[in-house]
Amino acid sequence: MTATLRVRARSKTSPTSSASPKAVVRRVAGHVARGLVMIWVVATISFVIIREIPGDPVRGQYESLIQKGMSPEQAERATAVLYGFLPTGSLWEQYLGYMNSLLHFDLGRSLSTPGVEVTTLIGSAARWTVLPVLAGTLLSFLLGVIMGVYAAIKRSGRLGDVLALSGSLLHGVPVYVIGLLLTAIFATLWPIMPSGGPVDVEHVPGLNPGYLGSLAHHAVLPVVTYTLASYGGWILAMKSNVVAVLGDDFILAAELRGLKRGIVFRYIARNAILPLFTILALSIGMLFGGSIFIEQIFNYPGLGLLLVGSISSRDYALMGGTFLVITIGIVVANIVADLLYTAIDPRVRSGGSA
Amino acid sequence: MSPDPTAPTSHAHSAPGVRVRGLTVVYKTPMGELPAVSNVDLTLAPGTITGVVGESGSGKSTLALCLLNAVQPPGRIAAGSVEIDGLGDVVELGGEELRRARGRHVGYVFQAAQNSLNPLKTIGKQLLDLGRSHGVADLRALVRDAKDLLARMGMDGARVLDSYQHELSGGMRQRVGIMLALVLNARVVVLDEPTTALDMITQATILRIVREVHDERGLTTLVITHDVGAVAEVADDLAVMYGGRVVEHGPVKEVLGDPRHPYTQGLIRAIPRLSGDIGEARALPGRPPTLGTLPAAGCVFRERCDRRMDVCDTVEPVALTRDGRTVACHAAAEDADRRLTAARRKEFA
Incomplete structure (x- = not known):
């Protein structure tokens, strides 16, 4: 889990508890500018790294054609036809060309699936990643937070022990072990679930019940795996937050003022959940990286699988594109997390120069 | 409501009395259940301010919490009663009854500048939470009362109610805490270290407010502090605690002017004075007892006492009340007997 961005701004004098619209715009603009710089830096780094790793698929293709008996000119032409282009020029020229096309949202063409736009590939893979991982993230968050509250309140009882133990256990088990176990149980020993793939091929894609049902059916195991894998972190974080808030003076003060249990509970829950929203926003940002293990195990053609495939086939354009999408996801999530914090934590809101 | 300084105790007749009898509070520790408060008797006369002083760990905060039956685990009230007029024995209360008594009958003010307020809600919203919890029908009137109280304490009510905790200074938060303790018209008010962590000027302001509001509303007030100076300024009566006992x-004027218990005498000697030699202030030798080091028998103060006698090692002194003063000390009892005989002899002579 990443560090929280909790900023405790304190201003003792200001009566401006709600920030003016102008301040909000300035804040967002600052975030966007910083985000763009961040994206540029990452794009540059990944560009350089990708070009510098050994192995060159175009060159490989070219050489294998020569070995097959083509003349160098023929081989070059054939390769160019296959990929639609040939990398030419110095690294610096290539970099400028890359940046120029980035500005036009052009990520280039894939090398491993010749001729197809990288954006198309990423777009179709994203469909298979975003929904299951998003569902898994939200589900585990919800479950972990609720169970975390119980684990904290019942921490001296057996229920609390069991809940905390379930958290530590699931947090410690690697996600691929959970995935393999679930496939072994529900797809092999007791085959009620499909063992892989995103959907049964016999259904016509579209908004028909057969297709949607098959989609949902195939999504169950990946979503459950993802939920179980991240549930442990949420329950442990929530539990410790609630325990910390329970020890805060204002909770005892609320009880001594005779506030209703329900209200006191809301005080506890809202204060304890606050730091988790940052982590939630960041993990939603991370989901654009897909979940490599889960997509491998369940043969889900998502972003994680796309990334692994692009690396193993040395597909520069696709690699760069995938990295870029992950970067943008995280940068945007950071901005969203910070704005979210501004909305829900008054201490951040009023601290203009925090 | 306009305060009339010439008739400060106009409500005093309706102030409730508080009687603590045989109160014992134990804390569960690895060494078994140890008493933090032992067999305490304390009467708060209606309409008075009683100060409780003592070192850290003397049991004064625990005693304060007992007035709301709010001793936190691993502590529990093992014996005794806390009778409050109009409410009955608080120790016997539980559940909803207890919750309603808190805030409505007994107001509690937390330590200064500490976080006794929810950081995520404005003061006004917390005030409404309080009103709803106690079934206040007219929330507008509640807000009006709150604003009046805040204005009474020199603050802009509307603005304070619109603020979050972090937008208020320590002294302002403390006054907000007092407002929340009073706004439901609680007649018994407990202030736990109301001026700790505040600067001298704010301390004086808070104490003045406590005194004024107390007089105005006809309250029965308990002020817990370790600051003897603060108590001298505000209290009518003074109780000195040591090792879980009221010694x-x-x-207050008599206790401070003519202390009878050796601990009180030591405490007063330890206060540095503005006029005079700083070297005259004498710290009490030794350390205050903790839960684990309290002697099982005899006087709890004997280790640090300059008037220790044989009897102190074995017999715990009982609290004796003579001419309005209660002291629990073998030596002080002897002094009192001597004074009595001397007075009688004078009479006969």
């Missing part, structure tokens, strides 16, 4: 209790 001396009486009118």
Whole structure:
């Protein structure tokens, strides 16, 4: 889990508890500018790294054609036809060309699936990643937070022990072990679930019940795996937050003022959940990286699988594109997390120069 | 409501009395259940301010919490009663009854500048939470009362109610805490270290407010502090606690002017004075007892006492009340006997 961005701004004098619209715009603009710089830096780094790793698929293709008996000119032409282009020029020229096309949202063409736009590939893979991982993230968050509250309140009882133990256990088990176990149980020993793939091929894609049902059916195991894998972190974080808030003076003060249990509970829950929203926003940002293990195990053609495939086939354009999408996801999530914090934590809101 | 300084105790007749009897609070520790408060008797006369002083760990905060039956685990009230007029024995209360008594009958003010307020809600919203919890029908009137109280304490009510905790200074938060303790018209008010962590000027302001509001509303007030100076300024009566016992209790001027318990005497000697030699202030030798080091028998103060006698090692002194002063000390009892005989002899002579 990443560090929280909790900023405790304190201003003792200001009566401006709600920030003016102008301040909000300035804040967002600052975030966007910083985000763009961040994206540029990452794009540059990944560009350089990708070009510098050994192995060159175009060159490989070219050489294998020569070995097959083509003349160098023929081989070059054939390769160019296959990929639609040939990398030419110095690294610096290539970099400028890359940046120029980035500005036009052009990520280039894939090398491993010749001729197809990288954006198309990423777009179709994203469909298979975003929904299951998003569902898994939200589900585990919800479950972990609720169970975390119980684990904290019942921490001296057996229920609390069991809940905390379930958290530590699931947090410690690697996600691929959970995935393999679930496939072994529900797809092999007791085959009620499909063992892989995103959907049964016999259904016509579209908004028909057969297709949607098959989609949902195939999504169950990946979503459950993802939920179980991240549930442990949420329950442990929530539990410790609630325990910390329970020890805060204002909770005892609320009880001594005779506030209703329900209200006191809301005080506890809202204060304890606050730091988790940052982590939630960041993990939603991370989901654009897909979940490599889960997509491998369940043969889900998502972003994680796309990334692994692009690396193993040395597909520069696709690699760069995938990295870029992950970067943008995280940068945007950071901005969203910070704005979210501004909305829900008054201490951040009023601290203009925090 | 306009305060009339000439008739400060106009409500005093309706102020409730508080009687603590045989109160014992134990804390569960690895060494078994140890008493933090032992067999305490304390009477708060209606309409008075009683100060409780003592070192850290003397049991004064625990005693304060007992007035709301709010001793936190691993502590529990093992014996005794806390009778409050109009409410009955608080120790017997539980569940909803207890919750309603808190805030409505007994107001509690937390330590200064500490976080006794929810950081995520404005003061006004927390005030409404309080009103809803106690079934206040007219929330507008509640807000009006709150604003009046805040204005009374020199603050802009509307603005304070619109603020979050972090937008208020320590002294302002403390006044907000007092407002929340009073706004439901609680007649018994407990202030736990109301001026700790505040600067001198704010301390004086808070104490003045406590005194004024107390007089105006006809309250029965308990002020817990370790600051003898603060107590001298605000209290009518003073109770001195040591090792979970009330060792001396009486009118504040008499207790401070003519302390009878050796601990009270030591405490007063330890206060540095503005006029005079700083070297005259004498710290009490030794350390205050903790839960684990309290002696099982005899006087709890004997280790640090300059008037220790044989009897102190074995017999715990009982609290004796003479001419309005209560003292629990073998030596002080002897002094009192001597004074009595001397007085009689004078009479006969």
